[in-house]
Amino acid sequence: ETGVTQSPTHLIKTRGQQVTLRCSSQSGHNTVSWYQQALGQGPQFIFQYYREEENGRGNFPPRFSGLQFPNYSSELNVNALELDDSALYLCASTKGGGTGELFFGEGSRLTVL
Amino acid sequence: QKEVEQDPGPLSVPEGAIVSLNCTYSNSAFQYFMWYRQYSRKGPELLMYTYSSGNKEDGRFTAQVDKSSKYISLFIRDSQPSDSATYLCAMHTGGFKTIFGAGTRLFVKA
Secondary structure, X not given: OOOXXXXXXXXXXXXXXXXXXXXXXXXXXXXXXXXXXXXXXXXXXXXXXXXXXXXXEOOOOOOEEEEEOOOOOEEEEEOOOOHHHOEEEEXXXXXXXXXXXXXXXXXXXXXXX | OOOEXXXXXOEEEEOOOOEEEEEEEOOOOOOEEEEEEEXXXXXXXXXXXXXXXXXXXXXXXXXXXXXXXXXXXXXXXXXXXXXXXXXXXXXXXXXXXXXXXXXXXXXXXX
């Protein structure tokens, strides 16, 4: 069984740039959620995708957007990067819509300078 | 007020001690309660998943939920240095969003 994989693992961007983070869900899982984890904080829900549609969204501005593809992999895009966007971005997959046991990847650590 | 409150620690204990980790919450609609363990520079992994009030045991780990007090706990028996990690409580209503606590950093000294 293949687990959740994320890429890239680390990246550095400057303020105002755009970034795309990628996630491959665990085999058999059709739902992907994205979370932002700032240093010393718990993960904060960004949004969830189920069968290629956004299924729910947290308190993040529209410059955070996403996609889910027919193979259930997903992308998180962040435009107009701000310094406060520096964080660990976690992808989690699960079966079915809604939420249940979340299987997390190891995350993409973004630093915005 | 945050929906989920968790003491960030750090909590330092000797090997073999019983560890008690706790969270409080304010949303009475939460029905599902979880504990995740996160090692440094890794993603969280699920330890315990419980529904509604009561206790659940799995090896050295016991999760307790008291919905009347809006209080959940994780107990670790015979703690080991390999248990050193950040422990995140989490909960949801059955919808699409899981709410996490800030995490408690635990250090188990050999």
